[in-house]
Amino acid sequence: MRINRRAFAAAAVIAVVLPLSACGGASDTGSSDASGKVEGRITFQTWNLQANFKDYFNGLIADFEKQHPGTDVKWVDRPAEGYADKISADAAGGTLPDVVNVSPDLVAPLAKAGLALDLDKAASQYRKEYLEGAWQSHRIPGMEGTFAFPWYLNTGPLFYNKRLLTEAGLDAAQPPKTYDQVFAAGLQLAQKSKGKIATLANVPTIEDFGRYDVPLMNKEGTGFAFNDAKGVELLTKYKELYDAKALDPQALTATPESAGHKFLTESVAMNPGSALDLGNFKKQAPGLYKNIGITDQVSSTGHANMYVMGVMVNSRSQQKPAAVAFAHFVTDATRQMEFAKKVAIFPSTAGSLDDPYFTKEDGSDETRVRVAAAKSLKTAVNYTPVLFSEQMKTELRNAVARALQGKESPEEALDNAVKACDRLLQQS
Structure with a gap:
């Protein structure tokens, strides 16, 4: 059950294969000492944010420079397309900016190449300011340390069609919460509808294996482990759904958009989504909208999946104190709350999700979803391994098919x- 990521402020990227030979070995990390006077010129690179948030970041930079006289922050924004390649080229050429907007999969090769500052050593005093799950999201299996400040988060609740559940004899007030409950409900839906109503429109991804409590990698971080008995059990259950027509027949080639359309036309009973989808349902399918139920992501671990962005400090920055101070400034509670009120994302700072903005509904579609998502994020986990590349996702998808x-x-x-x-x- 894949979360629709259209509400995420940055686009998905391809995996990075960093030329380590051009960057030095993992031991060549530079000093982790970030103490000293906060001064000097640093470069801050973001990822596809300038078009919509120019005033926000210009204001943020001005505030930082005012608080720290003698600093000068140069902001560079790169388009989503080719962002991973640009970071790889900068890393190889020694031109990586001082502070870089990254996702966990992007920080992994940089950390292995010794280019990402270990914040557990350089900035451990800030750790308590962030949600523990968010702080851990930029750790790399097989390595000691945390290699980026957590920035904004996202997740999404699960939408379900109360009418379809009721017609199948299920309790719409108690939607499935675990995978076993989903599998049982799916078989009942398919049986009652004679195969006309599917429960889901997509196949399991690595996140599903994680939420089913399947070990995804070995403890050393040197190999994958989702083929254990628990993983086989999950895929076997999905095979039962597929054979019973409880999975949409086009699930093998589904995209978030096509799955959303299946839910919109009421041929699928459940689908993950965002506030954008809810508004679309209200406009395009009022019959569906009045029967919409909203619940947490299905999970057998008790923890939802989170998507996370981060802010990394270049370990070779010549202005490390300023770079660390600015990366923390961008991601502190005040700045994250300001940013969250400009776009449909969530702060990674501890306590921020208790703000009334994330806990009180006002009757609008946006707040219904925001409150539900914020609640689940407090204990959410980034299940996708930081070393799991786009090529690996394709291998898993083909195997599932x-x-x-x-x-x-x-x-x-x-x-x-x-x-x-x-x-x-091994090739990365």
């Missing part, structure tokens, strides 16, 4: 996916 179509057993499909992902991991 082979299993659902009966071309391979769930066990064989996952074994092959793990082997392929391990090969890619």
Whole structure:
């Protein structure tokens, strides 16, 4: 059950394969000492934010420079397309900015190359200011340290069609909360509708394996482990749904947009989404809208999935005190709350999600979803391994398709996916 990420402020990116030989080994990290006077010129790079938030960031930079006389922050914004390649090229060429907007998958190769400052050593005094799950999201398996300040978060609740659940004899006031409950409800929906109503419109992703409590990697971070008995069990359950027509027939090629359309036309009973989707339902499908239920993401661990952005400090910055101070300034509670009120994202700072903005509804669609999502984020986890690249996601998706179509057993499909992902991991 994949979360629709259209509300996320930055676009998804391709995986980075950083040329480590051009950047030095992992031990070549530069000093982790960020003490000293906050002064000098630093460069701050963001990712596809200038077009919509120019005034916000210009104001933020002006406030920082006022608080720290003698500093000068140069802001550079890069387009989403090619952002990963640009970071890789800068890293290889020694031109990586002092402070960089990253996602966990982008920070991983930089940390391995010794270019991401370890904040557990350089800025541990700030750790308590952030949600623990968010702080941990920029840790790299097999390495000691945390390599970026957590910035903004996102997640999404699960929408469900109360009418379809009721017609199948299910209690719409008590929607499924765990995967086992989803599987049972799905089979009942398919049976009652004679295969006309599917429960879901998409196949499991790595996040689903995580929320099903499948170990995704070994403890050393050197290989993947989602082919264990628990992983095989999850894929076997999805195969049962697929065979019973409880998964939409086009699930194997579904996108978030196509899955949303299936839900809009009431041929699918459940779908993850955002406030943008809820407003769209109200406009395009008023019959569906009046029967919309909103609940937490399905999880067998008790924790929802979070998407997280971060702000990394270049370990080789010549102005480390200023770079660390600015990265913290961008991501502190005050600035994150200001940013969250300009775009549909959530702060990663401790206590911020208790603000009335995230706890009190006003009857609007936007606040209904915002309150539900904020509640789940307090204990959410970034399940996608930071080392799990886009190529690896494709390998898993293809393996899932082979299993659902009966071309391979769930066990064989996952074994092959793990082997392929391990090969890619060794090549990175």
